[in-house]
Structure formats: C-alpha cells, structure tokens
Amino acid sequence: xxxxxxxxxxxxxxxxxxxxxxxxxxxxxxxxxxxxxxxxxxxxxxxxxxxxxxxxxxxxxxxxxxxxxxxxxxxxxxxxxxxxxxxxxxxxxxxxxxxxxxxxxxxxxxxxxxxxxxxxxxxxxxxxxxxxxxxxxxxxxxxxxxxxxxxxxxxxxxxxxxxxxxxxxxxxxxxxxxxxxxxxxxxxxxxxxxxxxxxxxxxxxxxxxxxxxxxxxxxxxxxxxxxxxxxxxxxxxxxxxxx
Amino acid sequence: xxxxxxxxxxxxxxxxxxxxxxxxxxxxxxxxxxxxxxxxxxxxxxxxxxxxxxxxxxxxxxxxxxxxxxxxxxxxxxxxxxxxxxxxxxxxxxxxxxxxxxxxxxxxxxxxxxxxxxxxxxxxxxxxxxxxxxxxxxxxxxxxxxxxxxxxxxxxxxxxxxxxxxxxxxxxxxxxxxxxxxxxxxxxxxxxxxxxxxxxxxxxxxxxxxxxxxxxxxxxxxxxxxxxxxxxxxxxxxx
Numbered sequence: 257x258x259x260x261x262x263x264x265x266x267x268x269x270x271x272x273x274x275x276x277x278x279x280x281x282x283x284x285x286x287x288x289x290x291x292x293x294x295x296x297x298x299x300x301x302x303x304x305x306x307x308x309x310x311x312x313x314x315x316x317x318x319x320x321x322x323x324x325x326x327x328x329x330x331x332x333x334x335x336x337x338x339x340x341x342x343x344x345x346x347x348x349x350x351x352x353x354x355x356x357x358x359x360x361x362x363x364x365x366x367x368x369x370x371x372x373x374x375x376x377x378x379x380x381x382x383x384x385x386x387x388x389x390x391x392x393x394x395x396x397x398x399x400x401x402x403x404x405x406x407x408x409x410x411x412x413x414x415x416x417x418x419x420x421x422x423x424x425x426x427x428x429x430x431x432x433x434x435x436x437x438x439x440x441x442x443x444x445x446x447x448x449x450x451x452x453x454x455x456x457x458x459x460x461x462x463x464x465x466x467x468x469x470x471x472x473x474x475x476x477x478x479x480x481x482x483x484x485x486x487x488x489x490x491x492x493x494x495x496x497x498x499x
Numbered sequence: 500x501x502x503x504x505x506x507x508x509x510x511x512x513x514x515x516x517x518x519x520x521x522x523x524x525x526x527x528x529x530x531x532x533x534x535x536x537x538x539x540x541x542x543x544x545x546x547x548x549x550x551x552x553x554x555x556x557x558x559x560x561x562x563x564x565x566x567x568x569x570x571x572x573x574x575x576x577x578x579x580x581x582x583x584x585x586x587x588x589x590x591x592x593x594x595x596x597x598x599x600x601x602x603x604x605x606x607x608x609x610x611x612x613x614x615x616x617x618x619x620x621x622x623x624x625x626x627x628x629x630x631x632x633x634x635x636x637x638x639x640x641x642x643x644x645x646x647x648x649x650x651x652x653x654x655x656x657x658x659x660x661x662x663x664x665x666x667x668x669x670x671x672x673x674x675x676x677x678x679x680x681x682x683x684x685x686x687x688x689x690x691x692x693x694x695x696x697x698x699x700x701x702x703x704x705x706x707x708x709x710x711x712x713x714x715x716x717x718x719x720x721x722x723x724x725x726x727x728x729x730x731x732x733x734x735x736x737x738x
Contacts, residue, residue, distance in 0.1 A: 319670075319716040320709040321677030324688055328709065331695060332702035419568070426570030430681065441576050450581035458569040465568045 259452060266456045269443060273436040274460065280353075280425040280435060284360035285418060291361060292368025296376065299369070310369065317366035323427050325363055330355040330431045356428035360421065367417050375410035376402065408479045415472040419465050436460055507700060508707050515694045515704070522690030523711050526676050529607045529686060534672045536612025541619025548624050559620065566617035571675055575610045579682045582606055603684035607676065615672045622664030623657060630656045659730040666723035670716055677712075687711055 299310035317325065333340065333349045340346040348354040379402050387401040429438030440457035444450050477484075502513065510516040548559035566574070582601035590599050634656060638648040680689035691708040695701035 316709070316713065320712040321674040321688070323677045323680070324691075324705055324708050324712065327688070327692070328702065328705035332705045335700065335702045423568075423570040426572045427678075429572070437570055437572055437576075440573065444576055444580045448580065448584055450577050450579075450584060454573055454577040454581065457573055458565065461569045461573070462565060 259449075262447075262449065263452050263456050266443060266453050267460075270436055270439050270453075270457055270460060273434055273439040274464075276433060276435040277422070277425050277437075277464075280356060280360065280428055280433070281418075281422050283357045284364055284425075285421050287357065288361035288364035288421075289368050289414075291365035293372055295365060295369035296372040299373070300376065314366045314370055317363050318370075322359065322363050322424055323430065326356060326359040326427055326431060329359045352428070352431040352433050356425075356431060356433055360424060360428075363424070364417060364421050367420075368414065371410050371413045371417060372406065374413070375406040378409045379405045411472070411476050411479065415469070415476070418472070419468060422464060422468065423461065501700075502698075504703055507698065507703055515690075515698075518690055518694065519687070519707065519711065522685055522687045523715070525684070526673075526686040526688075526712075527715065529604065529611065529676045529679060529684070530669075530673045532608045533611025533676070534615060534669055536608055537615030537619050537668070537672065540612055540616025541623055544616060544620035545623040545627065548620065549627060563617045563620055566614055567621075571610070571614050572678055572681070574614055575606065575678055575681065578606045578610045578613075579603075582609075601682075603679065603682040606682050607679035607684055607686075610679070611672055611675055614675065615668055618668045618671060619665065622661050622668060625664065626657045626661035627653070629660050659734075662723070662727050662730055666720075666727075669719060669723070673715060673719065674712070 295310050295313065299307050329349075330352060333355075337346060340349055383401060383405065384397065387397050392400060425435060426437035428435055429441060432438070434442070436457055440453050444453045447453070506514060508514060508516050508519065544559045544562050547555040548563070550556060579601055582605075583599060586599045586601055630653065634652055635648065638652040643651065676686055677688045679686060680692065683689065685693070687708050691704040695704040698704070
C-alpha cells in the first residue's frame with residue numbers, strides 16, 4: 257500500500273522548504289530572544305510602570321493565537337499603507353517574509369521574557385552578595401555573575417521555546433510562504449495523498465527537532481559541570497567486587 | 500466616509516457583533532470538545548507510558564514524541580485532507596463519487612484532541628509520578644482493590660497535582676483552535692477573516708479577535724485559579 261517511490265519524490269520536494277523554515281526560525285529566535293531580554297531588563301529596572309507595561313505585553317502575546325497576530329500584522333497593517341509609505345516601512349510590511357518574522361519575533365519575545373525573568377530571579381542572592389563583596393557592581397556584576405548564571409538556568413526552558421518556534425514557523429505557510437508545511441499542503445492539494453506527505457513532512461520536523469534537542473542537551477551538559485557527579489578518584493579500588 | 504469602529508463591531512444593522520459572538524461560542528465549543536477528547540487520549544497514553552509492558556511504553560513514548568515534535572498545522576491538514584479522502588473511498592463503495600469534505604468541526608475536534616492528548620499525557624504522567632507512594636501503599640494496606648484505590652486515592656491526588664499543567668494545555672488548545680480556520684470552520688478567526696474581507700477593515704477585526712481571545716484566556720485563568728484553590732483545600736502549605 258505504501259508507495260515509497262512517491263514518498264522519496266515528496267521528500268525531494270519538501271526538503272527544498274527546509275532552508276526557509278530554518279531561516280524564519282533563526283531570524284525570529286534571534287530577534288525575539290534579544291527583544292525578550294530587553295523586556296525583562298526593562299521590567300526589572302524600570303520600576304512599577306515598566307513592570308505593568310511588560311506584563312501587559314506578555315499577557316497580550318501569550319494569551320492570543322499566533323495566527324491572529326500574523327494576520328493582524330500582514331493584513332491589518334495594509335490598511336495603513338499611506339502612513340507606512342510616508343515613513344518608508346511599507347516595503348517591509350508588504351512582504352510576507354518580514355511580516356512572519358515580525359509576528360514570530362514579537363510572539364517569542366513574550367515567552368522568552370518570562371523565561372528570562374524566572375532565570376534572573378533564580379540567581380542565588382549569595383552569589384550576587386559574594387560578587388559585591390569582591391567589589392563588582394553594575395554592568396560588571398551583570399556581565400560576570402548574573403548573566404552567565406541566569407543563562408544557564410534559562411537553558412532548559414529556552415530550549416523548549418526554540419522547538420516551539422520551529423513548529424510555529426509552519427504558520428507562515430498560511431500567508432503564502434513556501435516553507436516545509438507550505439510545500440506539504442500544496443503537494444497534498446495536488447496529489448490528495450495526505451498520509452504519505454504528512455509522514456514525510458512530519459519526519460523532516462522530527463529530524464530537525466531531534467538534532468536541536470541533541471545540541472541543546474550537549475550545551476546543557478557542558479554548562480553544568482558542577483551538577484555532575486565527581487569522577488571517582490580511585491576507580492574500582494574502593495568498591496566491593498560484588499554489589 | 501468610514502464607519503466608526505463601534506458601529507463596525509456593534510450589534511446594529513451593519514455591525515458584526517452578533518456574528519463575532521456566535522463565532523466565539525464556536526471557538527469555545529471546538530476547544531472544549533477537543534480538550535475533552537485530549538483528556539481521554541492523554542489518560543490512555545499516560546497509562547500506557549506507566550504500564551509494565553515494554554511495548555505499551557514504547558507506543559506511548561512514540562506518540563508523545565511525534566505529536567509534540569511536529570507542527571499542529573500538519574496534523575490538521577492530515578485529518579482534513581486525509582479524512583476527506585477516506586470518506587470519499589467509503590462513499591465510493593456506495594456509489595457516490597467526487598470530493599466529500601470532512602465536516603470541519605469533526606476535523607478540528609479530532610486534530611486538537613490528538614495533539615493535546617500528547618501534552619496532557621505528559622502532564623498526567625508527571626503528576627502520577629509525583630504522588631506520594633505512601634498514600635497508594637496505604638490504600639492497598641486497608642484492602643482497596645485497584646479500581647477503588649484509583650477512584651478514591653490516585654485520581655484525586657493526580658488531578659490535584661496535574662491541575663496547573665492541565666490549565667496550561669487548555670490555554671494551548673484554545674489558541675490552537677485558531678488553526679482550525681484553515682478548514683473553513685467559522686470560528687472566531689474565520690469569522691474575523693470574513694468580516695475583514697467584506698468591510699476591508701482587517702486591522703479592526705483582527706484586533707477585536709485578539710481582544711476576544713484574551714477575554715476567553717483571562718476568564719479561564721480565573722476559573723482554573725479557583726479550581727486550584729479548591730483542590731488545595733486539604734493541603735498544608737509550607738510557604
């Protein structure tokens with residue numbers, strides 16, 4: 257029943273969408289991660305009004321579907337063509353690519369800022385105290401102590417967010433971008449072989465996510481040597497033979 | 500002369516208020532049905548992943564890995580096009596031919612149920628692993644059979660621990676319903692698209708859709724917080 261010849265053809269067609277999927281994900285993770293970090297720093301240092309603004313931003317972008325946010329930017333901003341043309345932004349807003357990157361970035365920024373907030377709050381007060389006691393303050397304290405520890409704390413949750421973003425790029429296909437899911441839906445519509453195309457497209461995403469998860473757990477392993485058991489100084493010599 | 504925003508989304512002759520509210524109801528209906536299906540699937544998968552059988556554990560792990568690793572949109576396409584093709588084949592036996600569309604509501608509920616089942620399975624499994632072993636042993640010690648112990652002891656404990664995670668998956672499900680609009684089901688996003696197309700005011704309508712989604716998430720956050728407070732009544736808090 258399963259037509260492997262067709263699936264091989266489908267793989268060749270769908271893999272052509274992989275660069276765009278990766279491009280969308282990388283661009284929005286970079287821009288969104290940076291923006292999320294800015295939101296966190298803004299909320300933590302700007303006092304009460306900054307906190308309210310940041311919480312509002314997070315509530316809006318986490319509480320509504322990404323697809324509506326994409327539509328609001330892609331179709332909604334078209335209504336302000338004259339204004340956007342006068343400030344020279346129209347050439348970006350009319351491109352589905354830039355709209356998708358903008359929507360994905362704004363969306364992941366909201367999730368990332370929550371992850372970073374938790375990570376900063378989990379930096380132990382003693383470590384900050386120790387740094388202050390040895391004379392660090394301000395940017396130096398942030399760069400040497402708070403930021404590296406927070407980064408390490410944020411990594412598991414941020415890894416999840418990266419995987420979610422890879423999956424979220426599929427929505428860009430709805431505003432005509434031909435990444436893996438876009439090509440898959442086109443192929444299904446042409447051939448009516450939903451199951452085979454689904455298996456191939458799903459396989460591409462699974463492989464991608466598997467590679468990413470492996471890289472992330474390697475990085476996590478490298479960043480947490482203090483959590484690993486110490487190597488046995490006397491291997492096999494201080495243990496009974498039979499346990 | 501453009502209509503004012505409030506005339507546009509109001510309940511007057513040219514207003515879209517009524518249509519948007521009905522569509523919001525449809526969004527909630529798909530979300531609730533899909534979420535309940537997901538709970539049933541999630542319980543089964545969690546049970547499989549916790550069972551003693553190697554094969555069942557493998558099946559459960561494969562299910563959660565695959566469905567959490569691929570975009571939801573692909574699953575929706577699978578059910579929409581695949582379901583239609585299957586229906587067409589079945590109808591072919593009875594002499595009908597041509598394209599038979601899978602009912603959009605059914606597609607939506609199936610797709611959402613199957614995806615959220617994977618997430619709920621992980622939440623339930625985590626909650627089960629976090630229940631104190633002593634309580635289950637105590638239930639056995641006083642002579643409860645498997646089913647009685649499950650109903651009286653395990654299920655309430657698991658639900659209490661799982662509730663925050665279940666709340667998160669509910670929010671995911673709610674936002675996922677927006678994707679069902681690609682099948683043509685007139686839920687909130689699709690209705691906004693229709694309204695935006697016919698009035699050429701996409702910005703106002705998509706903004707309204709976002710506000711309505713926010714209202715639903717906000718209300719459900721409040722409800723889940725109350726439910727959590729209720730399940731925690733019998734727990735002594737250390738902090």
